[in-house]
Amino acid sequence: MGQHLPDFAEPRWFVCHTKPRCEKKFAALLGREGFDHYVPLIESVRRYGAERKVFTKPLFAGYVFAQITPEKKTRIYQQDLLVRALLVENEPLFLRQLADVKAVCASGFEAALHPLMRKGTRVRVSGGPLHGLEGYVDDPANPQGIVVSVDVLQQGLLVRLPLESLQPLP
Numbered sequence: 001m002g003q004h005l006p007d008f009a010e011p012r013w014f015v016c017h018t019k020p021r022c023e024k025k026f027a028a029l030l031g032r033e034g035f036d037h038y039v040p041l042i043e044s045v046r047r048y049g050a051e052r053k054v055f056t057k058p059l060f061a062g063y064v065f066a067q068i069t070p071e072k073k074t075r076i077y078q079q080d081l082l083v084r085a086l087l088v089e090n091e092p093l094f095l096r097q098l099a100d101v102k103a104v105c106a107s108g109f110e111a112a113l114h115p116l117m118r119k120g121t122r123v124r125v126s127g128g129p130l131h132g133l134e135g136y137v138d139d140p141a142n143p144q145g146i147v148v149s150v151d152v153l154q155q156g157l158l159v160r161l162p163l164e165s166l167q168p169l170p
Contacts, residue, residue, distance in 0.1 A: 005073050005085055011036075013088040013095070016064045018081050023058040026081040030066050033075045037066040038098060040105045059105065059113065065098060122169040125161060134169065135159070 018026045023039050030037040040059035045052060068076060076082055088094045104111050121137040
């Protein structure tokens, strides 16, 4: 059984991190227990030779959003599907963003995850001739630019790279 939830008096929203490929099973458990929950799903198409299969997969791999009531909080640990549950601090902002995610998923438009690149985010280049190079995001408003520091000269070198080739560093 994973870590336990903090004490709370009213129903609260949590970001539930599930074990790998357990999002739908965990959502089914939440549904059976009567919890308000949401797993953003997107369509994915796989081709197997001439055959084409369409299936749904979670937009955020490993995550389910759930409103948990204090009196039933232990019920989320059934079936050992949960790694941890993180309390949502700013519920009004979270619920607005969740409504946006629901609208995108329901729109039929193709959606893909995109890391948030803020000014100063440390990144590593993943692929291409600069693979492994580290730098920081110069200005996401002027995208595809990272600065490679040459500290000894107190200089930076701005390199324009496709955002897809940048991995944020922890």
